[in-house]
Amino acid sequence: MQTNLAPQYVGTPEGEAAEAILRKCVHCGFCTATCPTYQLLGDELDGPRGRIYLMKQVFEGATPTRKTQQHLDRCLTCRNCESTCPSGVQYGHLVDVGRKVVDAQVPRPMGERMLRWALKEGLPSPLFAPAMKLGQAVRGVLPAKLKAKVPAPQAAGAWPTQTHARKVLMLAGCVQPAMMPNVNTATARVLDAAGIQTVIAAKAGCCGAVKFHLNDQDGGKAHMRANIDAWWPYVEQGVEAIVMNASGCGVMVKDYGHVLKDDTVYAAKAKRISELTQDLSELLPDLVPVLKPKLNATALANAGMQAFHPPCTLQHGQQLKGGVEKHLADLGFAIQVANTEAHLCCGSAGTYSVLNPEISITLRDRKLGHLDALQPKAILSANVGCISHLQSGTDVPVKHWVEVLDVALNSSI
Secondary structure, eight states, X not given: OOOOOOGGGTTSHHHHHHHHHHTTOOOOOGGGGGOHHHHHHOOGGGSHHHHHHHHHHHHTTOOOOHHHHXXXXXXXXXXXXXXXXXXXXXXXXXXXXXXXXXXXXXXOOHHHHHHHXXXXXXXXXXXXXXXXXXXXXXXXXXXXXXXXXXXXXXXXXOOOOOOOSEEEEEOOOSSHHHHOHHHHHHHHHHHHHTTEEEEOOTTOOOXXXXXXXXXXXXXXXXXXXXXXXXXXXXHHTTOOOEEESSHHHHHHHTTHHHHTTTOTTTHHHHHHHHHHEEEGGGGHHHHHHHHGGGSOHHHHHHHOEEEEOOOHIIIIISOOOSHHHHHHHHTTOEEEEOSSOTTSOOSOTTTXXXXXXXXXXXXXXXXXXXHHTTOOSEEEESOHHHHHHHHTTOSSOEEEHHHHHHHHHHOOO
């Protein structure tokens, strides 16, 4: 797509990044077929092609409006369009740049500003854990909408104590330790069973995605630099990998090299961090032969048929498709994905379920309809946001896939 940048964007990082991406788009429209918001709303401007056209207009000098901002806000950033695009358009990077430029010119209403501020400051805050604990204590009397955001308390189980020569770093995350602590301890136990020690760097915190995608890009970058500083001594000591068990964090950390490419101090380190980062599922091919003999056959049978929901951040953001379900099946689990629309977003999308609840709930219920049709004993996923969001709409247990593997390894049945 030919793009003629307006003078104010010529030579700027935002202008150059946008122009490079826009020029790859041939406006074919294949992306609209896999865009959740276009499917729901039927508006060209609520699909990738329309949003690309809006951003092109802005970078060519058009003044963005509140409607421009709202169309960009309604994007889930699921990046399904990237999986579909035959031209390799990096839509996720483009919408980050576009939102930054539009928000700089279009003031938001006070209520929106306050909510977005509360999310970007509250979720990565040390105060989130005690606030979640308080919410869980009074969960039974909370209004339904608020109760849906507060998962039932979960026991974490024990952290393994063995020392192994093989070591990997793991990001604990900002909300996962408070909302679903067993995911991290289950990860450590599963890796321990394979002879791998899990290490958490004490000063590593939020991956940066919350602030970055709420357009506090400087705040997001500060989180990224802090994590790089926390991890770098372990990198120098030769740690094997930085393992992510939340695919939303994984796609962000794998993008550190891109986001910080112009940072003269951190660019090289950020690139190395991204290279070392792996989703937990990427370890499965090597883990299967080691773990399979250790699985409890009765626990495997009792697990029953499980439905797997692949998060967008896994299948589109990281382009990791089919691995979890294949390797869990290799281990002996009965697992299926939905027969319809397995590629579509469940509506969680980070803070999207708070900022756009009507669209989010519609997508959640649509997704659950397809998953429930499988009549699973449990629904599995790979991201804390998806798990919490799906659980808010069903009585079927929703878990991280590593938790069922942990049970089968450590069951005393």
